[in-house]
Amino acid sequence: MNNIQTILRDWYIVKILDEKQSLIGQVLWAFVVEDNTGRFNIGDYLCTSLIVKINNNLIITASGSEYIVEGIGKEFEADIAELEQLRRGHSPFQVSRLRKVH
Incomplete structure (x- = not known):
């Protein structure tokens, strides 16, 4: 394991789906x-x-970053538009609430 320098909590593995509900990544x-x-x-x-690799509590991304996650994570499914909301700071919980509004 390389020199891990970023530790995370309250984490989600977000499955990005296309319009046919197929997994993109x-x-x-x-x-x-x-x-x-x-x-x-x-x-x-x-x-x-x-994400390119998940090994227990170590997650490695395509950019080469490595993260240690603490505690139990959750899974969340999102489409491409919702991915943009997540990148702008909305939590998966907030994104799921916005779905109910639209």
Whole structure:
């Protein structure tokens, strides 16, 4: 394992689906507990690039970033438009609430 520098909590594996409900890929959405890279502040949210590997509590993304996740994560399904909402800071919970409004 490389020098892991970003630890996350309250995390979701977000399955990105196309209009036919086929899986395009997965991203990680979570809150930062600790970050020694200088990219994030404690308490910030993040939405990663596509996940390429999940190994227990280590998640590696297509951009080469490695994250340690704490606790039990959840799964969430989103379409491409909802992925943009997640990247702008909406939580999966908020995205699911917005679905009910529309």
